Amino acid sequence: MTKLVMNAHVDDEGHEEAGHPERPDRLTAAIAGVRDLHLDDDLSFVAPYMATRAELAQVHDGSYLDELGAFCYEGGGNIDEDTYATYDSWSIAQYAAGAGLAVIEELRHRDDAVGFIAARPPGHHALRDRAMGFCLLNNVAVAAAALTAQGERVAIVDWDVHHGNGTQAIFWNDPNVLYVSTHQWPLYPGSGGAREIGGVDALGRTVNIPLAPGATGDVLRRGFDDIAAPILDAFNPTWVLVSAGFDAHRADAIADLALSSGDFAHLASTVASFAPSSRMALFLEGGYDLAALRDSVAATLATLLGREYQSEASTNGGAGAELIQRAQSERDIALQLAYEVIAAEGDS
Numbered sequence: 001m002t003k004l005v006m007n008a009h010v011d012d013e014g015h016e017e018a019g020h021p022e023r024p025d026r027l028t029a030a031i032a033g034v035r036d037l038h039l040d041d042d043l044s045f046v047a048p049y050m051a052t053r054a055e056l057a058q059v060h061d062g063s064y065l066d067e068l069g070a071f072c073y074e075g076g077g078n079i080d081e082d083t084y085a086t087y088d089s090w091s092i093a094q095y096a097a098g099a100g101l102a103v104i105e106e107l108r109h110r111d112d113a114v115g116f117i118a119a120r121p122p123g124h125h126a127l128r129d130r131a132m133g134f135c136l137l138n139n140v141a142v143a144a145a146a147l148t149a150q151g152e153r154v155a156i157v158d159w160d161v162h163h164g165n166g167t168q169a170i171f172w173n174d175p176n177v178l179y180v181s182t183h184q185w186p187l188y189p190g191s192g193g194a195r196e197i198g199g200v201d202a203l204g205r206t207v208n209i210p211l212a213p214g215a216t217g218d219v220l221r222r223g224f225d226d227i228a229a230p231i232l233d234a235f236n237p238t239w240v241l242v243s244a245g246f247d248a249h250r251a252d253a254i255a256d257l258a259l260s261s262g263d264f265a266h267l268a269s270t271v272a273s274f275a276p277s278s279r280m281a282l283f284l285e286g287g288y289d290l291a292a293l294r295d296s297v298a299a300t301l302a303t304l305l306g307r308e309y310q311s312e313a314s315t316n317g318g319a320g321a322e323l324i325q326r327a328q329s330e331r332d333i334a335l336q337l338a339y340e341v342i343a344a345e346g347d348s
């Protein structure tokens with residue numbers, strides 16, 4: 001039976017702003033979802049540590065790290081209209097990034113486990129040089145960069161309802177990272193169109209599957225199976241990291257997709273089919289309805305671990321099935337144009 005490796009709890013109470021949806025209760029709910037599975041001896045904890053400057057500098061500019069640290073030590077405040085930091089946020093964010101590294105290090109020595117990084121703040125909107133979208137440090141990117149530095153080929157699957165613009169930008173031109181995102185579109189942050197396919201050294205290594213508001217699980221599955229699966233198959237990753245946001249759940253008020261906890265479970269099992277044994281870790285990103293977050297974490301992990309859990313039924317019949325084919329053709333055309341431009345430059 002597959003086991004779960006998770007980071008021990010990081011005290012995140014100090015990263016909070018009154019009335020903000022990205023709040024400590026979220027982490028409590030996610031951890032409650034794990035507890036609901038009663039894993040007993042099949043759950044092991046690793047101690048998180050603060051990611052070092054060298055580890056963070058793989059994906060963030062040194063000047064940004066200096067500025068963010070100084071901003072927090074001066075008491076913090078609002079970085080932009082969505083994103084805040086407090087005095088404690090700098091150390092909490094470094095622990096969140098380090099939690100991913102610690103879980104992955106443990107998985108490297110195991111052949112029977114899946115990893116879950118239950119930490120906040122989330123990370124996938126954080127750019128090399130800027131915090132945004134509730135995110136300070138890009139936790140999944142820090143982990144992926146540590147793995148590629150060891151020669152690994154990393155697929156990042158991002159099923160948060162928002163496009164992970166930060167992760168996409170950080171690995172835009174990196175052929176050793178495949179970034180696959182399913183997200184509502186249009187929606188914050190505005191990026192994530194099907195024509196965004198990666199930079200000149202990594203053409204095709206960015207895969208965006210925009211979904212219409214109201215899309216249900218069947219639409220998501222069609223997008224993933226038709227567009228992402230063949231690319232994941234060909235990329236043949238040695239590690240699969242998941243930006244596991246659960247804000248695409250129909251109960252989540254932050255966006256308008258219509259997924260159930262059963263849809264997340266189904267997608268998780270599809271994604272797991274591309275990961276070698278013990279080489280998959282899920283990073284908590286969004287998810288703002290506490291009951292839906294708890295249920296979705298439990299349903300997702302139950303499927304990956306082969307446990308009984310009564311998740312919500314899969315959903316069908318929502319909006320935007322016809323957009324999947326359009327996304328596929330837009331992507332194909334963008335790739336073709338890019339190859340033609342490269343060929344023409346090579347001739348001149």
Ligand SMILES: [Zn+2]
Nearest residue numbers: 160161162286
């Ligand atoms: Zn989100």
